[in-house]
Amino acid sequence: MDLGPHHLRMIEAIAATGSISKAAARLGLTQPAVSTMLRRVEGHLGAQLFVRSPEGVTPTPVGAEVATRARAALAAIDDLNAALAHRLPAAPPLLRIGIQACPALTGLGGHLDALRPDARLQLRVDPGGGRIPALLGSGALDIGLFQEPAGHDPRPRDGLRRLVLVEREPLLAGMSAAGPLAAGPAVDLADLADRDWLDDPLDDGPWPAHFRAVCAAAGFTPRVRYWSSDWQISASLIRSGRAVGLYQPTAASRDGIAFRRIAGDPLAQRVVLMWRPEAEPAAERLRAAFTGVYLGLVQAQRIYREWWDEHPEAHPALLAARVPEGGPAPGTRAPSR
Structure with a gap:
């Protein structure tokens, strides 16, 4: 196995943060994935790079040397990439979306390219919504759509916008x-x-x-x-x-x-849209697309349709975002919650 830039960035992130979990958040990976990668690198090198303790993770003498060399190598790689970027055509921007698996997701596929036509789309689908807010906070995602238990007190995420689309969805x-x-x-x-x-x-x-x-x-x-x-x-x-x-x-x-x-x-949950400020136009379009798809699913399911009509207080934001079919995305700014 040869050490690649992704291995070096992992080592540098652990050394800089003093934590496997914080390094994972910085890299946009899960903690088990970073731990597994670290074990493989240590096995390849035949030396332990970090020591865990209640206070965090500290580098061994070998780990400190590897981290120092990793920073130098990464700086050279970044300088090379920056120099080449001036000579190559500009790559289209990347729009990174994380969505928790849900019935509405199957109807959103035809709308994704319209969220930001000039961008390349990167879609992550998770079975649970636990990773999505953390990935947004670390900068690994631009927009997230997920569910959380009704009444759940979410951890504050500085610099992110949050809108509850459906206040209460009964399971x-x-x-x-x-x-x-x-x-x-x-x-x-x-x-x-x-x-x-x-x-x-x-x-x-x-x-x-x-x-x-x-x-x-x-x-x-x-x-x-x-x-x-x-x-x-x-x-x-x-x-x-x-x-x-x-x-x-x-x-x-x-x-x-x-x-x-x-x-x-x-047993009920909320449907939440969260985004980074620079992705707000695309988030507005996703909100409009989700609204149309979701309301269509409501009408198709008799049990939920009856409950929905009886509980208008459960979905004020979704109804406020509704636009005519084929119409433009809302131009007003979504409130933060």
Whole structure:
């Protein structure tokens, strides 16, 4: 294995920040990815570069020398790139978007190129929304669209704009259509206490802890026995009656699966748009595109459509952003929240 610039930037970032997690945020990577890369580099060099302690990460003598040489090498690489940039045609700007996987994402594909026509698009889709705010804060993303539990107190992110598009989106219980609980229009959360649950092992956001806290308030600990991030496998487990799961209310219907409201809507989430100030025009266009796609999904799902009409307070920002189909993106500035 040869050391490349990405290895050198990783070493320099750890030495500069004194932290694996802070280095990961600076590089736009996850902490496990940086830890794995560091182990590979140390294995290649045959020497330990950093020592972990409660106070952070400090370089060993070998690590300090490697970090010093890495800074010099990176400076030379950056100087070369800068010199060549004056001789080469300017590359188009890059628009980096992170979106949490959601039903609306399938309808946004046709709108992405219009967000900033002069830019190259880079799209990141995460199963959970946990990484997206951190990547925005580190400068690794320009725009993020994700969900978080309703009532969640988000960590402040300096220099970022934030708009809650949907204040409250109730999650539905998905269960076998042949089961007894599917007979009624709604179920109590406590009625699911003795059922096996299915969960997504890749959700790294605040939702898993929130889900367990809500279940605890209902008097039980959810018995999660199935873990799957593949919707087809998840659907087969629920359809067969082996498990129950949670679905976003905009999800398309599934053969053999009944979606039911949970009485009182104890499990709900917000839909959040966050962006860096320089990406505001593209964020406005994404907001308009999402509005059209999302409202179409609302109308297509009877259970959610009825709830939506009963709760206008849950989505004032989304309705305010609505524009005629095919019309321009809103020109007014979105408020920060």
